[in-house]
Structure formats: C-alpha cells, structure tokens
Amino acid sequence: MGGGRVFRLRVCGIGVGVALAAGATATLATHASASVEARSASTTISIAIGSDPSGLDPQAYEDGNALAVYDNIAEPLITTDAVTNHLKPLLATSWKYVNSKTLRVTLRSGVRFSNGEPFNADAVVFSLKRLTNPKFATQQSDFFGTITHAKKINATTVDVISSVADATIPQSLSLIMMVPPKYVTQKGASYFNTHPVGTGPYVLGSWTRGASITLKANSRYWGGAPSIANVKFVIMPEANVQLNALKTGEVDLATALSPQQLPQAPKQLKVAGPEHPMIILNQRSGPFANRNVRLAANYAVDRKTIAAKIYFGTAKPAMCEPFGLQTLGYNPKLKNYPYNPAKAKQLLAKSGNPHPTVTFIGESGRWTNDLAAEQAVQGYLEAVGFKVKFQSLAFASFLKQLLPNGNNPKMARPDMLWTSTGDTTGDADQKLQTFYAPKGAAASVNDPVLFKLVAKEAATIDRGKRTAVQQQALARACQQADFIYLVNNQNIYGASTRLTWQPRYDEQILVKAMKAAS
C-alpha cells in the first residue's frame, strides 16, 4: 500500500449506516435485501491486500491489512459517512453527553454476535474493559484515547466515561470494536485472534497464512444479509501484480496501486482522504524565525503543479490547514497562498536576506511519492533564492528529527521538516496538540497567540465553541505562515468494471457497501 497506508489505515464503522427507524421501513428493507441476496447469493469478489494481517482480533491491531479484513467482521457503536466522515448510528442508535466526561449511549436492541451471543450493555462494558486493560497491550491505544471504562445503566443503555473532559468520545467510539464477552473469555485471546466473531455483516471462512483469507456473508446480520456472498482477500504485495490481477479479472479491488498505475486500472475509484503532506517551518531559530521568509517560502511553491505532476492528479492543492471538511475544527474560510515567485523574491529582499540558507530534512518511501514532492519543494524554493540543504533520512532517523519525543526538547529543529499528517480522530485537537502547541511532539512553532488558542480549544468541551476556537487557531497559523501546506491526497483504488463502490475517507474497506455484477 502506498507508503503510509498500511500504518495509518484506520477503523471507523460501517459505510452505509443503516439506521432502520420505523417498523414498516425495517420490514421493507429486510425484504429488499433478502431478495437481493437470493438473486446474487453466489456473488464472490476478490480483494488484493499488501500483506498478511497481523491477526484478526479486532481490538488488537492498527495494521491496515488486518483492518481491511476484520472491519467486515466486527462493528463499532458509531460509524461515519464515507465521504463527509460525519458520525452516524450503528450499534448505538443515539448518544448524548451527561457531563463533560460522560457520554450516555443508547444501544440497538435485538442485535446478536454471529455466534448467537446477544449484543448488549454487558458486551459494551466488556469490550471497553478488555481494550483499555494495559495487560492486553493493544496497538489501538490511539483509538480509545481518554476513555477509561463504560458503566451499564440498563440492558440497552451505557455510560462511556473518560478520565478528563473530552469532546471526542463519540469519535473514539467509532474506532472501538465490540467483541462477544462469553466467546472471548471461554476461547482465550490467541484463539480469538485467529477465529474472530463480531456483530458484522461477514464471518470468517478460512485463513491460509501468508496467502489468502475468505469471508462468508453473515446470514443473521441485523442489517440484512449483504449483497456479496463471499469475499476473498488475496495477499499481493507487489502493486504491479495487483494491477495485472485486476486486468485479468482475478481480483476486483486493488488497494496498493500508485498514482502512476491508477490510469491503467479498468475502473478508478478516488475519494478525498485524510493525508496532508506539509513542511514544518522552524520558527524557533534560523531564517524562518522571520515571518517574511516563511511567507516567501509559501508563495514560492506551486501546489497545483505538484498535485498534477507529482501526484498524477490524485491530490488536490491543500487549503491553508492540514484538514478537510471531514475534521471538526476545519476552517472553510482559509485560502492557501497562491503561487507567486515574484512576490516570494520581494519578501526575501524585505527580510534582509535574499539568499537564506536552510536545512531541509525529508525521507523516502513512507508516503506516496514523498521524495519527488520533497525535491519539487526544494526546487521551487531555490528558484526564488533560497539555498536548500536537503537530506533524505532513513525513516527511523527521520522520526527522531520529527519527534524528539520529549526526551530532548532543546534539540535543534531543522529549518524545514517534511511530514504528512492525517487526522484519524475526526477532531482537529490531536494534530493541534502535536504540531501547534508549545510542547507538541512535532512542533517547531513559537507563537504565544497561537499557543493560547491551542490551550483554549483543548479545554473547551462545548462542540460549537470548541470548533470556533480551533478555527481561530488554524487561521492564526495560516496568517503566520507556520507551515507550507502542500496538498490533500486522495485514497485511490483500482477496481474491476463489475464492482461498484464509494471508497471511504477513512480508508475502511467495507464490502457491505459494495455491489458486484456476477
């Protein structure tokens, strides 16, 4: 998968959030999907993934190949819209804050896990207890954030409780998978890891380690059986081979195509994704401490050409922030700096140093076409008078530059640092605290006005007020030209002509939302 995809792919709930309200609608819908199933009961599709999943315990991993499979087996309480990422009901029908640390969630009744075990408040309490238990050592500590536990109110009502006031509990719940308490307790973690059970639309068929995994439709799925009866995940690490397999019809969906390969796919699927490649400018010392120099760097870069030529049209020029409309806190009013090399030169002259020498740390291979983008930026800056000392580091060394990890806050920051950030929480807070706060793990900013706003947004629980403060913070960072926001990448897939699917912002691969002609 293109660089970061494997690592950053996230969990977020089921695509077509079917919130069946009235009884009549429910009956109609069930009948409709039952007849669809009868017609295409034998429909089988194949999906190429890059590597063998780490395991299939839906609470253990943050590995994209594992998520691709178990997202179809297990479900969270809340899901998100494929394109807008807005929250939608799934195993929960509604939720509201009782106080700033407590979210009261009403559960869908009558749902069962595929082994017959009922899904209820006890299952929610158990799932959260298991996930947050430090002994369980999940890779998903990101997902639950500040959530500590859940308390049963009655069979279909739970209170989800966080350690501190937290406005993003619902977003976290869209990442946390529900697991069957009895089954997990009786069978044990290692058995569950290879024989997962959930409330989802598919159940595990077989798993040939290192080769393939098959899923079968869950005939008892509470949302009606899905239209595709069988799914085979085939492990194909080479993007070229995935492309060839698409051409021969061996697979219906290729998940690892590069932007260069995409035009060759029989059908191309694209959607705006979370990744925002950007350059962190060091305000704390060096030439970029001067705002005019930061502005010059921003005017020097032609984002449209980078999107078209480096990303082959699979990216859009970024707004003046590392978020899209899918993230709460996104500021729709921020226009990015236009390409204007003459103005960049003027600004450099005004700064008193028309040829500043700057260090630029990048890496290669972690994100889609990253090295080419880094070199393009270097070229644009040199064209207006910068002297850029560019260095592409091995990823481990790059990480030490990006995240001194609090061990050494005084470590000198490079003048320019390449990175790509993708919001996976649905709220701007996490990235604001990482890149824009005084002690942010990857922060090079030095702006007391910004710091105040970032501290304030974290402490504001009221959704409307919080969003407003986050928007102010992003506006301030844009006006101060703290970063060079480059583009917003799209999530891209190659598909067979028979497959119809709306790909998702969160990169979930939900077969339930797919249709395939047989």
Next chain:
Amino acid sequence: MVSRFLARRIALGVGVIATATLIAWLLVYALGSPANLMLPISATPAQVARFSHQMGFDKPMPERLGHFIERAVHGDFGTSYWQSEPAVRVVVSRLPAELLLIGGAMLVAYVLSLVLGVIAARRAGGALDRLIVAVSIVGVSMPAFWLAELLIVAFAVHFRWFPVGGYGSFKAAILPILATAALPLGRLTQIVRSAVLDEQTNRVHITSLRARGVSERRILFVHAVRNASAAIVTMGGWEMGRLLAGFTVTIEVVFGWPGLGHLAIDAIQQRDLPLIVADVFFVSTVLVALNIVVDLFRVLLDRRIVL
C-alpha cells in the same frame, strides 16, 4: 569414517548456525529500542515507555542477550510482534510453501539441465549447442523479479493460462517455480555440458568404451553423466543453497508466495525482531543441513572421494 565425518560436520554446522543467529540478533537489536518504529507516530512518550517496558526493550543489552540465548537454546525465539504467535511457529508455517517452491524449481532445473546439457555437449559447437548456451546465459543473468514479471505479463495477463499470483493450487505454482528454476537451470546446464564434454573428450575410459563398440548414446547418458554426476550434485546443492539464502525473496514477493523469503521481508517491514531472528535461524539450519547432505551424496556417487 562416515560417522566421524558427520560428527565433525554437525559440530561445525551448529557453530555456523549459532553464529549467524547471534549476528542477526545483534544487528537487529543494535537498532536500539524498536518501540518508536513499531508504534504510530502520534504515540505519546508515556505510551512509548510503557510499550518498551512490556516488550523488555528497556533492559540492559547483556541481560537481554542472556535471556535470548537461554530461550533460543530451548527453541523459543520469542513471540512475533506482528502475528502474535511464537516466531518459530510462524516460520514453520511457511516451510511447506518454501520447500514446494525450491523443491519444484530444483526438480525442473535438474531434469531439464541434464537433458539440455547432454544435448549441447553432444552437438558441441553446433547451432543447437549455441542456442542452449545462449538461453542458459540469459537464465543466469536475468534478474529474477524481472523474469517473474515477464512470465506474468506473458502467461497470466496475455494468454491467461495461469493466475497472476496466489498460493494453494497446482496452476498457481507453475509460474513461481519456473521463475525460480531459471537461475539454477542456466548454471546447471552449463555445468552438465562442460562436465560431459570433459568426460567425453579427455578421459581414457571413454576412449576404451568407444574402442569396445559401446554406442555413443550409451556412453553419453550412462558413463559420462555418471562420472560427471558428483560435480552436478555439488553444484546443484550449491544452487539450492543460493535459492534458500535469499534468491527467492523477490519471486515470492512478486507472486505473493507465502515462503520464508516473503516472510523475511514482511518481518523486516513490520520491524518484527523475533521473527527476523527466527527466520535467519531456520534458513541457516536448512543451509547447513543441505551442505552435509550434498557431501554425503557425493560420496555415494563417486567412490573415489574418501571422507
């Protein structure tokens, strides 16, 4: 004699395996704490510290090494971070695919190289000989992943005779085996050709066989090949060792073949240190065993060799 030889070779082999495994361990752990690489970028320092502690990365190096040796001696290489199973079990689960690929490729290489090599030797200097030599050179020099891609484009995408990738059916095994066989086939063909040619032209016993009126075909296929067989087996064993020692990595990745080479790449990409070390241990063990077996075979095939 044979038992003394075996005892010495096995003792040496154990030394080799232990050294290779130890070097692999030292190299991967010299990277420092892998916690940063294994956790998501957004992990907090507290999360990194907790994770390091759970995994034992925060202990001093000598203590970790002692612990590793103690467990490794009992066949325990730790739990794979990536697959959450004992690393040894993960590696063993990939052995059938590895053996099928290498065994199949060596079978193809042995059989075809004997036929092609003998034909070439018989027609030495002729057009057929030149063609066979040219093809064998192509087989030796073409990068395996490139040949694999060419085979896919031709026989999977264009003719659609075989699947592009996958594992589990006879058909799916053909292209990976052919791609793997190309290198040993090319080299063995050359070995067979020159060994047979050498026997045929320079040896007194062949001349005497001819004088006795034994047919040229019988001389070639029975006497010359038999005497050349020690060299062929040795080279074959060496080729097989090369395949095991990493040649199949790119082929396995291209075809999505679940063998040891593919596993090694996955283990490295996942920063799965126990799995990397276990993989090195297994590959070096199989290599050492293979060398011993080849030496024994040579004795059986050529009575002139004394251990």
